[in-house]
Amino acid sequence: MAQIASTQLLLTPNEMGMADKAAVVAGESAFTLMASAGKAVADAIMTRWSKHSVLVMAGPGNNGGDGFVIAQALLQHGWPVTLAFMGQIDVMSEEAQAHAKAWQGEWQTLSPTQLENAELVVDALFGAGLSRPIEGVAHDMLEAVAQSGLPVCAVDVPSGLDGETGQVFGVTVNAELTVTFFRKKPGHLLFPGRGLCGELMVADIGIPVTVLDELNLQTWENNPELWYQKYPWPRLDGHKFHRGHAVVYGGETMTGASRLTARGAMRIGAGLVTLAAPIKAWAVYATALTGVMVAKLEQSQETEDFEELLLDSRHNAIAVGPGAGLAGFERIRTRKIALTALLTGRATVLDADALSAFSEDPQILFDAINGPCVMTPHEGEFMRLFPDINNSPEINNTPEIKKNHPDNKLTRARLAAKQSGAVVVLKGADTVIAAPDGLAIINSNAPAELATGGSGDVLTGFIVGLLAQGMEPFDAAAAAVWMHGEVGNDIGAGLIAEDLPDHLPKVLSTFKTQYFS
Numbered sequence: 001m002a003q004i005a006s007t008q009l010l011l012t013p014n015e016m017g018m019a020d021k022a023a024v025v026a027g028e029s030a031f032t033l034m035a036s037a038g039k040a041v042a043d044a045i046m047t048r049w050s051k052h053s054v055l056v057m058a059g060p061g062n063n064g065g066d067g068f069v070i071a072q073a074l075l076q077h078g079w080p081v082t083l084a085f086m087g088q089i090d091v092m093s094e095e096a097q098a099h100a101k102a103w104q105g106e107w108q109t110l111s112p113t114q115l116e117n118a119e120l121v122v123d124a125l126f127g128a129g130l131s132r133p134i135e136g137v138a139h140d141m142l143e144a145v146a147q148s149g150l151p152v153c154a155v156d157v158p159s160g161l162d163g164e165t166g167q168v169f170g171v172t173v174n175a176e177l178t179v180t181f182f183r184k185k186p187g188h189l190l191f192p193g194r195g196l197c198g199e200l201m202v203a204d205i206g207i208p209v210t211v212l213d214e215l216n217l218q219t220w221e222n223n224p225e226l227w228y229q230k231y232p233w234p235r236l237d238g239h240k241f242h243r244g245h246a247v248v249y250g251g252e253t254m255t256g257a258s259r260l261t262a263r264g265a266m267r268i269g270a271g272l273v274t275l276a277a278p279i280k281a282w283a284v285y286a287t288a289l290t291g292v293m294v295a296k297l298e299q300s301q302e303t304e305d306f307e308e309l310l311l312d313s314r315h316n317a318i319a320v321g322p323g324a325g326l327a328g329f330e331r332i333r334t335r336k337i338a339l340t341a342l343l344t345g346r347a348t349v350l351d352a353d354a355l356s357a358f359s360e361d362p363q364i365l366f367d368a369i370n371g372p373c374v375m376t377p378h379e380g381e382f383m384r385l386f387p388d389i390n391n392s393p394e395i396n397n398t399p400e401i402k403k404n405h406p407d408n409k410l411t412r413a414r415l416a417a418k419q420s421g422a423v424v425v426l427k428g429a430d431t432v433i434a435a436p437d438g439l440a441i442i443n444s445n446a447p448a449e450l451a452t453g454g455s456g457d458v459l460t461g462f463i464v465g466l467l468a469q470g471m472e473p474f475d476a477a478a479a480a481v482w483m484h485g486e487v488g489n490d491i492g493a494g495l496i497a498e499d500l501p502d503h504l505p506k507v508l509s510t511f512k513t514q515y516f517s
């Protein structure tokens, strides 16, 4: 995947440091890299804003070094620039010292009073090297910038934002523009970070792409580049059986949920979809669904009937959870149905009630996962299913977690995938898709409108529909999450879950034109 989607790779600040070093070993000079970084930011500023009085805040490390380059470039173009420095020049890196010496304007020591005459702020206080909460004058300054309402251009990250986790170290600013270098960082895409960066630009500063080969990177931003080559377009000579047969379990009470799942599976191209429902609800399903077949599960032998239905090996993908039911005996039945699905070893999606039904003994569920499986918890379901990842002092004290503290959504999803053996889709505005082997994708195209009842049920349908067509779980999950986001964008304001499957053809046709013609 690394080779086919190098531009989608995300580097943690630590990995970025390694890429930087590898570039220097390969012959790039650290001085030139910093010059290119600063120039890229200055160019972006001059493209976006007309000539303004600028305050450049430069910190003690190389982020501050970039600040000197930016200040000098803007000064040369006739911009009124104030440079506010915090640090000690003689302990800075050689390249930062050299660029600081090249600064031809006036020096000031960082202080909130400098904001009085500023119209634009360049934030080059801290970047990848931030290692602890910001205190003292830098803290007061960032707070004052935030309160001033002045437009901010952040260098690499808004200072205070952890480029690895998207979490804030005490204080930060809300940037209008963030210019980062070489590749995006996970913290640009994970909330709250994503909401703080404003427009995000990635500047090429001359780091050769070959340095990526050495790094064993495992994180990407979701994009069709990652999976379009495995996308199961219907074959011209195809038959509906080539496109798989998805089975969706439907409960007795919340029948809308699994209907949305079934419709999602149809729309994304499953050849056939069967909704299997307890006899009491059968008529509701049979009346409401046209293209979807409805199978009866007789009273008191629902699990046995479900098992029998799955004896037909053409039923190659199964979804359990939306509307499955958790009240009273339904909880036990949902568990049995989920375990029955998993026992077949066929591709299975577990969502909603199928996850919550195991909240008291999740290990029973994890032990049953032996085949291709995708779990799609939202944060609440995740907390119930993986309490130790969120709470255990033992886990929180391991060096791994200390570095990637539990607020790190990426790490939590990865650990959950490893612990359960399933691909985990940890849903939210910044959905993370993680595989048991550590590969992970952050999704970034979902609009706020998707946070609506039933939206997740459709996503489950998209995933099971792609699984039925033979896509691997990690790719199917990534493709479905991306399509779901695109459909959401396409509909926009006023979106309801029912719209999602029916707007998919438009998104699919754009995708097809873009990647297959």
Ligand SMILES: NC(=O)C1=CN([C@@H]2O[C@H](COP(=O)(O)OP(=O)(O)OC[C@H]3O[C@@H](n4cnc5c(N)ncnc54)[C@H](OP(=O)(O)O)[C@@H]3O)[C@@H](O)[C@H]2O)[C@H](O)CC1
Residues within 6 Å of the ligand: 016, 019, 020, 033, 034, 035, 037, 059, 060, 061, 062, 063, 064, 065, 066, 125, 126, 127, 128, 129, 130, 131, 132, 133, 134, 135, 138, 155, 156, 157, 181, 182, 207
């Ligand atoms: N390839 C690239 O990406 C390039 C990036 N460049 C820029 O370099 C920065 C990263 O530079 P680095 O020096 O590693 O880190 P910072 O500038 O963010 O800051 C490090 C200094 O800050 C001190 N520090 C850390 N946390 C705090 C704090 N909470 N309060 C006060 N001071 C803090 C730290 O001190 P230590 O005691 O922890 O060592 C350092 O002195 C990257 O973001 C890019 O902007 C290059 O220009 C070129 C290539």
Ligand SMILES: [K+]
Residues within 6 Å of the ligand: 063, 123, 124, 125, 126, 127, 154, 155, 156, 157, 158, 159
């Ligand atoms: K910064």
